[in-house]
Amino acid sequence: xxxxxxxxxxxxxxxxxxxxxxxxxxxxxxxxxxxxxxxxxxxxxxxxxxxxxxxxxxxxxxxxxxxxxxxxxxxxxxxxxxxxxxxxxxxxxxxxxxxxxxxxxxxxxxxxxxxxxxxxxxxxxxxxxxxxxxxxxxxxxxxxxxxxxxxxxxxx
Amino acid sequence: xxxxxxxxxxxxxxxxxxxxxxxxxxxxxxxxxxxxxxxxxxxxxxxxxxxxxxxxxxxxxxxxxxxxxxxxxxxxxxxxxxxxxxxxxxxxxxxxxxxxxxxxxxxxxxxxxxxxxxxxxxxxxxxxxxx
Numbered sequence: 001x002x003x004x005x006x007x008x009x010x011x012x013x014x015x016x017x018x019x020x021x022x023x024x025x026x027x028x029x030x031x032x033x034x035x036x037x038x039x040x041x042x043x044x045x046x047x048x049x050x051x052x053x054x055x056x057x058x059x060x061x062x063x064x065x066x067x068x069x070x071x072x073x074x075x076x077x078x079x080x081x082x083x084x085x086x087x088x089x090x091x092x093x094x095x096x097x098x099x100x101x102x103x104x105x106x107x108x109x110x111x112x113x114x115x116x117x118x119x120x121x122x123x124x125x126x127x128x129x130x131x132x133x134x135x136x137x138x139x140x141x142x143x144x145x146x147x148x149x150x151x152x153x154x155x156x
Numbered sequence: 157x158x159x160x161x162x163x164x165x166x167x168x169x170x171x172x173x174x175x176x177x178x179x180x181x182x183x184x185x186x187x188x189x190x191x192x193x194x195x196x197x198x199x200x201x202x203x204x205x206x207x208x209x210x211x212x213x214x215x216x217x218x219x220x221x222x223x224x225x226x227x228x229x230x231x232x233x234x235x236x237x238x239x240x241x242x243x244x245x246x247x248x249x250x251x252x253x254x255x256x257x258x259x260x261x262x263x264x265x266x267x268x269x270x271x272x273x274x275x276x277x278x279x280x281x282x283x284x285x286x287x
Contacts, residue, residue: 055237067240069201069267100190107188107201134203134267
């Protein structure tokens with residue numbers, strides 16, 4: 001999946017936002033259905049889901065936020081290969097939950113993966129990731145040549 | 157005067173449109189509910205919320221959960237991908253009888269709120285020994 005620029009006009013008014021949310025919800029239902037989310041069963045290895053992501057570009061870095069509630073940080077792997085950032089992992093069901101008698105299951109379990117193509121080069125050795133309150137924040141500093149350059153114009 | 161007012165309204169609404177984050181987005185957090193021999197357990201996904209911003213309240217027959225994400229007052233102009241944003245989580249559950257309301261516990265860890273509602277002795281499964 002490549003990066004799609006966020007279009008702020010989509011959120012200008014209440015009803016367009018609602019419409020956008022509705023479209024997203026419909027997409028989610030279809031995505032889940034065709035990827036086996038609805039019929040997901042751990043024993044078939046089909047169970048997977050897609051975490052929500054925010055990506056912000058700053059002058060010196062990219063900040064990627066991934067929603068991973070209830071995922072242990074040891075179960076997450078982040079890789080960067082020729083400008084493709086991949087976040088993958090697995091959300092495991094708690095042991096005591098497996099033994100319980102279920103009334104309702106809405107939360108997603110199983111494997112997840114998301115990949116993004118970054119538009120500019122990144123310092124591979126300076127990538128930082130922090131996991132707090134269910135959100136994984138990855139900071140990717142841009143390489144020197146990718147930073148916006150400011151040229152000073154002298155006024156005589 | 158009338159013209160001035162119109163100008164104010166216009167610029168006012170434009171300022172609001174530029175900051176969509178200021179509108180409160182309320183979502184229903186997804187939840188798992190299960191039952192063990194001792195308790196009912198509710199798990200809610202509420203990523204991005206600070207623990208201090210979560211409130212759990214119990215009224216007769218009702219469990220009410222709310223969490224508010226710390227507002228970012230400005231949308232960064234160079235947001236490339238946006239699916240999370242800022243939002244509040246609100247959800248209500250009906251509670252049946254047979255719950256010890258004074259012993260309800262809530263724990264927030266890794267973006268998941270776990271509420272444990274212990275059962276009263278009357279509703280726990282009883283093993284009857286056969287003589």
